[in-house]
Amino acid sequence: MNDLRDLYQEIILDHNRNPRNFRKIEGATVTLEGHNPLCGDRYTIYLLLDDDIVKDISFTGAGCAISKASASVMTAMLKGKTRAEAEALFQQFHEVATGHAPIGNAQLESLGKLGVFAGVREFPMRVKCATLAWHTMHNGLEGKHEGATTE
Amino acid sequence: MLTAELAPLDVETLRQDFPILGRVVRGKPLVYLDNAATTQKPQQVIDAISRYYSETNSNVHRGVHYLSEQATLQYEGARRRVAKFLNAESAHEIIFTRGTTEAINLVAASFGRKFLREGDEVILTEMEHHSNIVPWQMACDASGATLRVVPINDEGELLMDQFRQMLNPRTKLVAAVHLSNALGTINPAAEIIELAHAAGARVLIDGAQAVSHLPVDVRALDADFYVFSGHKIFGPTGIGVLYGKTELLESMPPYQGGGDMIRSVSFQRTTYNDIPYKFEAGTPHIAGAIGLAAALDYVEGVGLERIAAWEHELLEYGTELLQNIPGLRLIGTARQKSSVLSFVLESAHPHDIGTIIDSQGVAIRTGHHCAEPVMHRFGVPATARASVAFYNTRQELEVLASAIHNVNQLFS
Numbered sequence A: 001m002n003d004l005r006d007l008y009q010e011i012i013l014d015h016n017r018n019p020r021n022f023r024k025i026e027g028a029t030v031t032l033e034g035h036n037p038l039c040g041d042r043y044t045i046y047l048l049l050d051d052d053i054v055k056d057i058s059f060t061g062a063g064c065a066i067s068k069a070s071a072s073v074m075t076a077m078l079k080g081k082t083r084a085e086a087e088a089l090f091q092q093f094h095e096v097a098t099g100h101a102p103i104g105n106a107q108l109e110s111l112g113k114l115g116v117f118a119g120v121r122e123f124p125m126r127v128k129c130a131t132l133a134w135h136t137m138h139n140g141l142e143g144k145h146e147g148a149t150t151e
Numbered sequence B: 001m002l003t004a005e006l007a008p009l010d011v012e013t014l015r016q017d018f019p020i021l022g023r024v025v026r027g028k029p030l031v032y033l034d035n036a037a038t039t040q041k042p043q044q045v046i047d048a049i050s051r052y053y054s055e056t057n058s059n060v061h062r063g064v065h066y067l068s069e070q071a072t073l074q075y076e077g078a079r080r081r082v083a084k085f086l087n088a089e090s091a092h093e094i095i096f097t098r099g100t101t102e103a104i105n106l107v108a109a110s111f112g113r114k115f116l117r118e119g120d121e122v123i124l125t126e127m128e129h130h131s132n133i134v135p136w137q138m139a140c141d142a143s144g145a146t147l148r149v150v151p152i153n154d155e156g157e158l159l160m161d162q163f164r165q166m167l168n169p170r171t172k173l174v175a176a177v178h179l180s181n182a183l184g185t186i187n188p189a190a191e192i193i194e195l196a197h198a199a200g201a202r203v204l205i206d207g208a209q210a211v212s213h214l215p216v217d218v219r220a221l222d223a224d225f226y227v228f229s230g231h232k233i234f235g236p237t238g239i240g241v242l243y244g245k246t247e248l249l250e251s252m253p254p255y256q257g258g259g260d261m262i263r264s265v266s267f268q269r270t271t272y273n274d275i276p277y278k279f280e281a282g283t284p285h286i287a288g289a290i291g292l293a294a295a296l297d298y299v300e301g302v303g304l305e306r307i308a309a310w311e312h313e314l315l316e317y318g319t320e321l322l323q324n325i326p327g328l329r330l331i332g333t334a335r336q337k338s339s340v341l342s343f344v345l346e347s348a349h350p351h352d353i354g355t356i357i358d359s360q361g362v363a364i365r366t367g368h369h370c371a372e373p374v375m376h377r378f379g380v381p382a383t384a385r386a387s388v389a390f391y392n393t394r395q396e397l398e399v400l401a402s403a404i405h406n407v408n409q410l411f412s
Helices: A003-007 A010-017 A065-078 A082-097 A105-122 A126-143 B009-016 B041-058 B067-085 B100-115 B134-143 B158-164 B187-197 B246-251 B286-302 B303-323 B350-358 B372-378 B395-411
Strands: A030-038 A039-051 A053-064 B094-095 B121-125 B146-150 B171-177 B200-204 B225-229 B238-242 B262-266 B269-271 B329-332 B340-345 B365-367 B381-387
Touching: A003 A105, A010 A065, A010 A105, A010 B246, A010 B395, A030 A126, A039 A065, A039 A126, A053 A065, A053 A082, A065 A082, A065 A105, A065 A126, A065 B187, A065 B350, A082 A105, A082 A126, A105 A126, A126 B350, B041 B067, B041 B286, B067 B094, B067 B238, B067 B286, B094 B100, B100 B134, B100 B171, B100 B200, B100 B225, B100 B238, B121 B134, B121 B381, B134 B146, B134 B329, B146 B158, B171 B187, B187 B200, B238 B246, B286 B303, B303 B329, B303 B340, B340 B350, B340 B395, B350 B381, B350 B395
Parallel strands: B121 B146, B121 B171, B171 B200, B200 B225
Antiparallel strands: A030 A039, A039 A053, B094 B238, B225 B238, B262 B269, B329 B340, B340 B381, B365 B381
């Protein structure tokens, strides 16, 4: 069960049970849907941008614990960040979830909540669950109108 | 329904025929419960394929040399083997395809081109696999025919009254699954065929799941078309079967053009071969057909009635175990049911269930099972599905149940 506990850490279970910013934003600057056809995960990401600042960010939809917790943690982290900071966090998250370079304990600590998603590396079939909301947000900031799809 | 004088299966001995069932995965003995996706292969099938490539490999039908003659004999022997398995009247009613999907596409394209016109109707059921939906949507798009869908009830059973009302003189074809991969429902195939025939329609039965779980007799059913895949009945992937009545197959145009399906070719005029060759363009999957024949020998050696009796016991035991798990809801509770335990949990998404129980060595499938309309009908994005074969044991179902309890614990 060790690997499994790495995947389903307490933070992930908590965000799955009580997702943060799980709501619509009326008058959102960007509304984009992300879909994983493989497992049916489907989320809508709402971004309220004020010039360069992510003034508010939220999500709705349904999916597995990994995808929901990932979306929840993402919204909590990005609120108040600049576009550049959001983009940097996206890159950092991507490296955590999909990278091959080993992550040391000190680095894990510095990653904060992003670090809990390092567990998905051991579960290749679940990487797309973790990255769905982030890709959707990324596409939204890039001004793409098509939602993300992980297939 | 099942007679008591049938000798019970010696499951432990039969399991020895399947090398993969002895594997350890994730540090645990493999509990393989994804048989609706694909079945494991007995040594007899593996050996038949290996023997073909080691001793007989050659192209069929056109060679005059010894190996080609032997390969042709074995390939055509496999066709007769399938005909006997389905109780077809003649071996030329058996067309080898890549699988169920290609068999349905063949019928939808060829029958569709010949018989479907604007204003005609094709009837499907709400519990079809995508492979028995999309080819008919394409055939209807091409011909201007209309697709109609027989709904199902909350147990996952066809609403036969609605089917009766839907049938009319414009109905040209009914396509229905024999045993649902997502729900386990066994449909009343004989009754569907009788009603459709009374309305003047032809019927295709998708037997992809059925053939490894219940005896099938296409003449007793009076099926016009019956299709299945080799890999779901302990045979290789890449080989499947289309059974069609002689008169129908003869009246239908070829599906693909190429070698073997012709009698003569010139730039002015090409004449087509007789059935079944008219529908088998190109070099076929010879080893696949031979492997499939070995699989059918194996299954009939075990006995489909004994298999059905054992699997019924497994299904009842598995249902009881799963129903005792808090927050578990079974999707598909038809009275006539086989081999499939599809479910959702209140505590966890199917995808999470799949990952967590995989860590216990238990292989199940999670997702929409290529039957999205079924998921919509039951209001779930996906289900977790355990599906048994005759080589599964009561103890394996206990491992499954205990693994699901662990999911509940983790997510509590």
